[in-house]
Every structure is written in structure tokens, then in C-alpha cells.
Amino acid sequence: MKxxxxxxxxxxxxxxxxxxxxxxGFTEFSDIKILPFLIILFYIxxxxxxxxxxxxxxxxxxxxxxxxxxxYFGSTSAKFLSIGIVVNFINNKxxxxxxSEFLVFFLAVALYKFxxxxxxxxxxxxxxxxxxxxxxxxxxxxINIILKRDVFTxxx
Amino acid sequence: MFQxxxxxxxxxxxxxxxxxxGSIFLVDxxxxxxFSNLISDNxxxxxxxxxxxVGFLDSLELNFIKNKxxxxxxxxxxxxxxxxxxxxxxxxxxxxxxxxxxNELIKNVNFENxxxxxxxxxxxxxxxxxxxxxxxxxxxxxxxxxxxEEGFVVGYIVKVFDDHSLISSIINSEFSIPGIDKYGxxxxxxxxxxxxxxxxxxxxxxxxxxxxxxxxxxxxxxxxFPIVRLSNEEVSSANNKISAVVGIDYKFNFDSNIYxxxxx
Numbered sequence: 526m527k528x529x530x531x532x533x534x535x536x537x538x539x540x541x542x543x544x545x546x547x548x549x550g551f552t553e554f555s556d557i558k559i560l561p562f563l564i565i566l567f568y569i570x571x572x573x574x575x576x577x578x579x580x581x582x583x584x585x586x587x588x589x590x591x592x593x594x595x596x597y598f599g600s601t602s603a604k605f606l607s608i609g610i611v612v613n614f615i616n617n618k619x620x621x622x623x624x625s626e627f628l629v630f631f632l633a634v635a636l637y638k639f640x641x642x643x644x645x646x647x648x649x650x651x652x653x654x655x656x657x658x659x660x661x662x663x664x665x666x667x668i669n670i671i672l673k674r675d676v677f678t679x680x681x
Numbered sequence: 682m683f684q685x686x687x688x689x690x691x692x693x694x695x696x697x698x699x700x701x702x703g704s705i706f707l708v709d710x711x712x713x714x715x716f717s718n719l720i721s722d723n724x725x726x727x728x729x730x731x732x733x734x735v736g737f738l739d740s741l742e743l744n745f746i747k748n749k750x751x752x753x754x755x756x757x758x759x760x761x762x763x764x765x766x767x768x769x770x771x772x773x774x775x776x777x778x779x780x781x782x783x784n785e786l787i788k789n790v791n792f793e794n795x796x797x798x799x800x801x802x803x804x805x806x807x808x809x810x811x812x813x814x815x816x817x818x819x820x821x822x823x824x825x826x827x828x829x830e831e832g833f834v835v836g837y838i839v840k841v842f843d844d845h846s847l848i849s850s851i852i853n854s855e856f857s858i859p860g861i862d863k864y865g866x867x868x869x870x871x872x873x874x875x876x877x878x879x880x881x882x883x884x885x886x887x888x889x890x891x892x893x894x895x896x897x898x899x900x901x902x903x904x905x906f907p908i909v910r911l912s913n914e915e916v917s918s919a920n921n922k923i924s925a926v927v928g929i930d931y932k933f934n935f936d937s938n939i940y941x942x943x944x945x
Binding site for chain 1: 698701703705710716717720721805806808812840
């Protein structure tokens with residue numbers, strides 16, 4: 526049962542990763558992007574951090590390195606796992622308020638897009654990262670609200 | 682009570698997996714990507730979105746707008762006809778443009794031993810590299826040149842998959858290609874994503890009247906294709922070095938006509 530659950534997480538994460546890549550394409554290659562994979566990564570790191578998702582992060586990174594980039598094998602897995610652990614660690618240290626959460630999200634986006642920042646560091650790139658953070662944080666909050674609503678206990 | 686040790690255990694396992702990823706990374710690094718290439722070369726992976734699907738999804742937007750107009754307006758038939766005519770006009774314009782660009786391409790690079798494969802951009806990955814249609818199925822190889830509709834080099838293939846390939850384009854900071862001018866001076870052309878940086882690596886004759894810098898067989902390129910036009914750009918020379926900075930005007934999108942050059 527546990528194997529089945531872990532396998533389903535792997536397929537789910539890979540699916541979300543492919544959706545993210547396709548969304549990136551259909552937004553006419555703009556710099557401001559919607560990052561569903563990062564949102565799910567952030568959501569799990571903050572709300573459901575556990576060992577159950579390690580294989581999903583690991584294999585989605587391997588899958589991405591294998592078929593979509595010229596990166597060295599394993600670098601994306603390390604990135605996903607590092608984001609998960611860093612986000613969870615910092616979030617536990619900070620106060621539970623909107624500003625802190627956004628700050629952690631901004632850090633997660635910066636780590637997620639670190640190649641983008643390192644290779645062409647400029648104020649414009651930082652602004653783009655900030656805008657990506659704002660848009661995706663809004664989506665994260667929206668998903669958070671939807672997932673927190675217990676529809677089964679709501680009275681009709 | 683049990684939360685803190687459990688969290689620590691989670692962190693340790695996450696860190697162990699980061700080390701595992703790091704180990705795989707090191708194996709790939711020291712094997713000069715042979716490890717990852719071995720797996721990707723032996724895996725039959727077809728891209729989840731085909732060239733036709735990209736075209737279909739691109740046209741969905743137009744259909745959606747058309748349906749919306751149908752609901753709003755009572756003059757649906759007339760409007761549809763107008764839309765159809767406009768679409769036909771657009772298709773016609775696109776075809777005329779394609780013929781013109783194809784003619785331009787033939788005029789710029791007229792080589793008999795070369796074959797051009799028309800390709801399409803499929804997606805852009807998170808490192809801003811483009812995946813294009815065509816891979817091992819049309820015998821593409823690493824470092825095959827990618828041309829735009831005017832015949833200028835806009836990238837080269839860095840990784841080949843079954844039916845798609847990854848390219849390093851002029852908007853990637855890793856883009857780097859050697860070129861030569863009409864005087865035999867050699868250059869290295871790199872990109873900072875917004876501009877092409879041209880720096881000489883070998884000078885035969887200092888002359889700033891450079892029209893084009895192009896690829897050449899001396900760099901193992903298939904033939905001479907223009908990379909950058911310098912006739913209207915500021916070129917500087919100092920200490921027996923020639924350099925120039927040229928802004929990148931070319932934009933990649935789904936409608937980009939890109940061509941992969943192969944030997945016949």
C-alpha cells in the first residue's frame with residue numbers, strides 16, 4: 526500500500542512538472558511564469574513535510590534531468606530536496622505570519638531559479654523573481670484555502 | 682513529544698537523498714555526461730506534446746474567441762465569415778512570409794550538400810533552454826546548427842532525444858560559438874541573454890569594416906552561415922583585439938521558423 530502511495534506521488538509530481546513546462550510554453554515564453562511544481566513543493570515542505578515525498582522529489586528531478594535539460598544528472602533532484610528542507614527549516618524558525626511566509630516563498634523561488642539569478646544577476650532579474658514570487662504565492666494561498674476547506678463537514 | 686525527533690529523522694533522510702543526488706551528479710560529472718547520456722540514449726521517450734498538438738493548442742485561443750463572439754452577437758454568420766476571411770488572410774500572409782523567408786534563406790546560404798529540416802519550438806525549460814521537435818528520428822547530432830528564417834545561426838543542439846532536442850540559443854548565457862569574418866579573423870561569440878558579445882580570438886588583419894561573422898568548416902561547422910551582422914554596429918579595436926556588442930532582436934515563439942542544418 527505504501528509503495529503504491531509513493532509511486533502515485535512520483536507520477537503526480539512528474540505530471541505537475543510536465544504541466545509546468547507546458548504552461549511555460551503556452552504563456553508565449555514570457556519571463557513571468559506560473560510554477561505549479563514549485564507551489565506543490567512549497568505546500569508539502571510547509572504543511573506536509575515527511576519522508577513520503579522524498580522519492581517523488583528525487584525521481585521528478587531525475588526525470589527532468591534525463592529528458593528536458595543538459596544538466597548533470599542528479600542536480601535537479603538535489604535542488605528540489607534542498608528547497609524542501611530549507612523551506613521547512615526556515616519556516617519553522619520564523620513567526621507564523623503572511624510576511625514571513627512570503628519571504629520564505631521568495632527564497633524558494635530564488636533557489637528554484639538560481640541559475641537564472643547567478644548567470645545574469647541584475648536588478649531586472651531580481652524584479653522578475655519577485656514578480657514570479659508574488660503571482661505564485663497568490664496561487665499558493667488560493668490552493669491552500671481550497672485544500673483547507675473541509676467540504677464534507679459543511680452543512681448543505 | 683515525538684514531533685522533534687521525527688522531524689530530525691526527516692531532515693537526515695532528506696540530507697541523505699541530497700548526498701545520493703550529489704553522488705549521481707559527481708558520477709555524471711567525472712564520466713563527462715556518459716552516465717546520463719547512456720540512460721537517455723537507451724530510453725524510448727516520446728515528448729508528451731507533439732508538433733501537431735502545439736499547433737492545435739495554439740489555434741484553440743482563436744476558436745474560443747470566435748465562440749464568445751457567437752454568444753454575444755446575433756450577426757454570427759457574418760462575423761464568422763469575416764473571421765474566416767481574416768484567418769485565410771493571415772494564413773496567406775504567413776505563407777507569403779514563409780516563401781519570402783525561405784527565399785531569403787536560400788539566397789543567404791546556398792549550399793548543395795546541405796539539407797534543412799524545418800523544426801518547431803515545443804517548450805522552454807526552467808533554465809530557459811528550448812526543446813525543439815526532431816531528434817534521433819531525423820538523425821540529429823550534438824552541435825548541429827539552428828538557423829532562423831533569415832539564415833542566421835540562432836543556436837545549436839546540445840542534447841538529442843528520440844523525437845525532440847535541447848538547444849542552446851542566443852538568449853542563453855551558456856551560448857558560445859566561434860566565428861570568422863571575411864578577413865580570416867576569428868571570434869568567440871557569447872551571450873548575456875540580451876546582447877551578443879563578440880571578442881576576437883585570432884587576428885589576421887585588423888579591419889573594422891566587418892560585414893558578417895559566420896560559421897566555418899575550420900570550427901567543424903557544416904558550412905558558412907552568418908551568425909551576426911556588424912555592418913551597422915559599433916566595432917572597437919584595442920591592443921590587437923576586436924570586440925563588439927550587438928543587441929539581440931530575435932524572439933523565439935511557437936511561430937518561429939527555425940531550421941536544423943544537416944549534411945546530405
